[in-house]
Amino acid sequence: MTPEKVYAALLKAFGPQGWWPVAGEYRKGDYGTPRNEAEAEEICAGAILTQNTAWKNVENALECLRAKKLLSLDAIAGAEPRKLAECVRSSGYYNQKTKKLKAFAEFAEQNGGLGGLFALPAEEIRGRLLSVKGIGPETADSMVLYAAKKPKFVVDAYTKRIFSRLGLLEEKASYDEFQRLFERSLPNEFALFNEYHALLVELAKRNCLNKEPRCGECPLVKQCAYAEGLRPSSSRIL
Ligand code: SF4
Structure with missing residues (x-):
């Protein structure tokens, strides 16, 4: 086969299937997600949080980040690590994931935000993402495919x-x-x-x-x- x-x-x-869900919404058959940079940021945060855990646990962490207005990369970069860790606790390895979220937020800032980064070819985006501590091939490819909307399996x-x-x-x-x-x-x-x-x-x-x-x-x-x-x-x- x-x-x-x-x-x-x-x-x-x-x-x-409507994957990747944004704000808990599965847009089945609609490949226009993310519709804006805020949704792309949410997908990237979810791609980090879903490492080694079930999606249900990630949903709880994302909801907490959303409720505390910590879901944007700017907010993550400026947040106290303790506050971030409290929110992402449900996704497991929360101290590591807090560090990874912060590293990714700083990386995005240095690259001129996700808009500039995601305008690059898929392989270039992937290579840059893999240079960030805590981002391996699966996480990088999830971001390239679902947040940058570029073909990477x-x-x-x-x-x-x-x-x-x-x-x-x-x-x-x-x-x-x-x-x-x-x-x-x-x-x-x-x-x-x-x-x-x-x-x-x-x-x-x-x-x-x-x-x-x-x-x-x-x-x-x-x-x-x-x-x-x-x-x-x-x-x-x-
Ligand atoms: S469930 Fe898995 S192992 Fe069983 S037929 Fe389907 S693909 Fe094969």
């Missing part, structure tokens, strides 16, 4: 789990190898990469669970190497 066919099957089964643990089970790459393959698999086989389109990542997250939550995948109801079951291995040998397709 090719990445293109996986995408078609998931989109048919689940429909558009985001690879996460869900992507690795699903595509290794499908039999397309080994789970231990590197971030770059997984990214190349998608970027070489798909049209270089922002909206496609945007929707694809969100659909993989949905599949991982609904069906492709870590411990006990629900293969029976999975839209990819007929083409999945892992599911094929679960079937009695007499019923396998030869």
